[in-house]
Amino acid sequence: MIDRESYTPVHQQVADILRARIDQGELAPGEKLASEGRLAQEFEVGRDTIRDAIAVLRAEGRIVTxxxxxxxxxxxxxxxxxxVVGPARVTAHIPSPEERRRLGVGQGVAVLRVEREGQEPMLLAGDRAVLVIPGA
Structure with missing residues (x-):
């Protein structure tokens, strides 16, 4: 499963395998991942490698810890x-901790900022907002 000769870091390979399990439904929404120790044994790697792999998936918003x-x-x-009606400027950025809490987004999930002249900017969670632009 882990290719120790690969140029892909081992923690990224572990994250790729766990991501595939999530995408294929082998690990279902709400299901708890095995402990760090058990995953370390399964992949024959150290706990730090597992922690790094879990951090990758958490940053992608696929898991919560x-x-x-x-x-x-x-x-x-x-x-x-x-x-999004009328002229507007839409930008994306990584949210501050306060913005993450307010919008309920995971670490690494971008926030969309919609600015319209004469209005307060609107912040949207990038992992669930779909911008609808009339005529587009």
């Missing part, structure tokens, strides 16, 4: 259509 409890496959988010 609770300290001293474990990690779970994240429930899929419902997409929310947002109409």
């Amino acid at each position: 609770e300290r001293r409890v474990g990690s779970w496959v994240r429930e899929p988010r419902q997409l929310v259509p947002v109409d």
